[in-house]
Amino acid sequence: MAIDPLQDPPVLVVAPISVCESNKVLVPEKGDVPSQTSVVGNNGGRRSKRLRTRSTKLDGRFQFDKKTKLLVGHPSPIANTSGCLDPEERFNRSLKKLKAISSISLGPDVSISSKDVLELIERKKPLANKVMDALLKFSRHILRTHEVDCGKLHVDVLDTKFISQLCRLYPKFTKAPVPQDFQFPTALVDVVAGVGELDRAELFTEVDYLYLPFNFDKKHWVSLCVDLNCAKITVLDSNVHLRTDASIKADIEPLSKMLPILFRQAASNPIMSQLLPTPFSVERSLCIP
Known part of the structure; x- marks a missing residue:
């Protein structure tokens, strides 16, 4: 199941409700909308005797299938x-x-040991790169084979090796007199183009969103959702209190500057070759559970 991180968070309007026992329909009472101070900052506890209800509209996007x-x-x-x-x-x-068992196979060339899985379950330390890459390989398979409305999802996933190689090039990239003339290694260009990988899709034509793993200080994994059509990178972080927005943008800045130029060099269609070399914008979604 894919989650759209770019959807604006829903607005919740708090109002007293009445419960009709015959059909369980929730009906707001007219003219009885409490002020903000009566909902927030009520230190004396909850005054209303009506049953609490959970909004299915807010939680529905994060429900899993049977x-x-x-x-x-x-x-x-x-x-x-x-x-x-x-x-x-x-x-x-x-x-x-x-x-x-000794190991679990997640594909022809991907396997992880039972010890790796146990560490993943216990969550006592951050995931190793090889474990993350195995999960990403499996995720790519699920995303590429899953269908929504009788159509393939326009998404793709790259591994941790791609991100680490790209970030290591940033010091050389900053020294280039003209950034858009910087030449990336053939290996990175081939990764973007999907050379030699049968399960890859073409960016900008078959793929609208590219997901990348990113590890802050080797302690905290997040996902970067690259919106190819809007030239935007959205940070999907389930613990937004660990880092400030300013530090997030500073760490993602190398990617935001290099990705559009790398996409131009790996162009396999006119959209990529005509992509503007301006940096992608960076923002963080605050509605990730």
């Missing part, structure tokens, strides 16, 4: 209650199976 819920341990809604395992029991059984 198949995914079963994979992560949610009981089947159609299974017999007596034969349905508790999620914790299913987790413990899966853990035993995991410890009994």
